[in-house]
Amino acid sequence: SFRCFSAISPELKTTIDKVVSSHKVILFMKGTRDFPQCGFSNTVVQILKSLNVPFETINILENEFLRQGLKEYSSWPTFPQLYIDGEFFGGCDITIEALKSGELQETVEKAMCS
Amino acid sequence: MGVTKEELESSLTSKLSPIHLEVVDTSGGCGASFVVEIVSAQFEGKRLLERHRMVNAALEKEMQEIHALSITKALTPEQWKQQKDSENSQAAA
Numbered sequence: 543s544f545r546c547f548s549a550i551s552p553e554l555k556t557t558i559d560k561v562v563s564s565h566k567v568i569l570f571m572k573g574t575r576d577f578p579q580c581g582f583s584n585t586v587v588q589i590l591k592s593l594n595v596p597f598e599t600i601n602i603l604e605n606e607f608l609r610q611g612l613k614e615y616s617s618w619p620t621f622p623q624l625y626i627d628g629e630f631f632g633g634c635d636i637t638i639e640a641l642k643s644g645e646l647q648e649t650v651e652k653a654m655c656s
Numbered sequence: 657m658g659v660t661k662e663e664l665e666s667s668l669t670s671k672l673s674p675i676h677l678e679v680v681d682t683s684g685g686c687g688a689s690f691v692v693e694i695v696s697a698q699f700e701g702k703r704l705l706e707r708h709r710m711v712n713a714a715l716e717k718e719m720q721e722i723h724a725l726s727i728t729k730a731l732t733p734e735q736w737k738q739q740k741d742s743e744n745s746q747a748a749a
Contacts, residue, residue, distance in 0.1 A: 582724070631705070633708070635726055636705055
């Protein structure tokens with residue numbers, strides 16, 4: 543039988559399910575919150591800091607396995623990737639727009655209360 | 657050889673039939689970094705995340721060679737009109 547080799551394995555999916563749900567707000571980024579290694583990642587870190595919410599960051603440059611897995615898991619080709627309440631929220635541009643519209647604040651508050 | 661602005665425009669035009677499209681090459685010519693503004697009726701009733709996904713899907717082939725893609729606007733024709741109207745009224749005020 544044929545199998546699509548690019549498809550994410552059930553084991554990896556379960557692992558990622560756990561990782562993205564491990565914190566209310568979790569950012570997969572290039573670098574760390576103190577040393578972002580890309581302007582887009584830095585932008586999202588600054589936005590999250592400005593909201594004054596607790597958030598976790600994971601450096602995808604240090605985990606190629608997770609990096610490739612996440613791209614498929616969220617069907618999103620680039621980093622940073624922001625997850626709120628276990629759900630993919632968006633990349634840098636979406637986060638900027640959502641900050642402007644108030645949607646980000648709303649989603650974060652909802653997650654904190656859930 | 658990277659991707660050209662024209663290639664991006666042609667893929668986006670054929671797949672999303674935009675009424676407004678602006679692609680800016682921000683790479684200084686190497687073809688790896690772009691900013692996109694797009695207005696399409698196909699975004700009607702879709703959340704921002706879905707709209708961005710549609711743009712990414714339309715550029716699936718090109719994305720493999722693009723280093724950075726920034727979608728600064730993904731609006732419906734209605735939202736585009738509203739935005740322009742409010743800009744005009746601000747300019748007039």
